[in-house]
Amino acid sequence: MSWPKILDRHQSLWFLITGPTLWALHFCTVYAMTAIYCEKLGDEAGPLRLGILGVTLGALVLIGITAWLSWRQWDYTDDWDYEHDGLTVEDRREFIGHAGFLLCVVSVIGVIYVALPAAFVGSCV
């Protein structure tokens, strides 16, 4: 069975940017939720904060899964080295996995920071 092109791990850059993409989506979702809730539903932000918590946990789980897949793709534990700048398919696959994994780490930090205000600020005002 042949994989569709987008899933060709050594060719598709999607695996590189899945983490940051999820981070960006989380950011936009949280902003949109807050703007709409505070405009339409009043100042007491209890349900909104729960919603942000939910969206955040969801984003973290998805980024976690992406990180795990990238980690596997990087295959670090196979040879314990960072050498993957050769012209082989394996090197490309590992490079994309490695970079994707690091970007997932950044994305986790970003998502947590984006959600942090909701942990402290209890109202829209």
Next chain:
Amino acid sequence: MRWWTFIGSKAMRGPAATKAQQGTADPGDGTTRHDMSDDRIVRPRLRQALCALALATLPGCSGVQHVLAPAGTDAGFLANLFWIMLAGAVVLWIFMNGLMVYVTRINVRQMSPKKAEALIIGGGIVFPTVVIACLLSYALAAMPDMRAEGTGTRLKVTGEQWWWRVEYWPEGADAPIVSANEIVLPAGSRSEIALTADKVIHSFWVPALGGKTDMFPGRETRMSLEPLEPGTYRGQCTEFCGDSHAWMAFNTVVLPQEEYDAWLENAATDAVAPEGEAATRGREVFFAEGCGACHQVRGTAATGKVGPDLTHLGSRTSLAAGTLPLDEPSLIRWVRDAKAVKPGAEMPAYDHLSDDDLSDLAAYLEGLI
């Protein structure tokens, strides 16, 4: 070479040093050429200048417009935050540079990849993430307090081109007490300030009292301030808004509660009648020239709303939104040609008026206490 001499001499290595040597070389005709020496001379001078500036501004910490000389709860918190972050940054700077010096100068040897990795992950990812999360949490935790709703005075400030329309709304009032270009607040209670703008975006900031908030046409934003120390503090528009943006300032006068109550009572009254001959004549000039088409002087036929309310102009501490002191020469200068003082000011020049007319007018305006 010791590391400190290394650091000191580093700037003089390479092309800069060669250049410098050329720069001072005697070309043989008895003159010394300095044309090549900019790099060498300007840099240390710049550094000296920066140091001098830093030292010179330290005493300025007692200024009327200084974030590090807080006179209110919110500014106090912000100043603390600044010092905490500065202290953290200094410690980090020393630590990082110390480490760099240590591994490159003092204890030069190879590090195992494992150790190096631990250093990078620990010092480069985990440590800053945790530190920033702590700082962020500390600041965020204070936000609800700083944005707490005011309990005392309520006012509304509108950003105009290039002045401030101010309305006080005492408890239960159905019409505001109108003023302009100066804000008076009671010490020791939190005042609620609604903000908006007329044509373009402005931003309201009194550094000694708290953070800044933008003002948008057609939208109302809000902030609250809790001044603690009576005094006069300068505020400034901090969003570029056109020609005279830099001249769009104001004084905030913080008074003890009883004095504030007395002030507000006076602010609610109509303008006093002119006293003395000059002021009385000045009043005639005021109406003959049609100033009332743009300015309001409550209790008179002047009901214009285009420019600042002048009912109690004489009791303010500055003229034309913090641009000039409030005295006779400044008033004359302003009325004669406002645009010459404040580029773009939307008030016509009255340079056809005689000196006598102008000084009488100034007497009338100063008397509006």
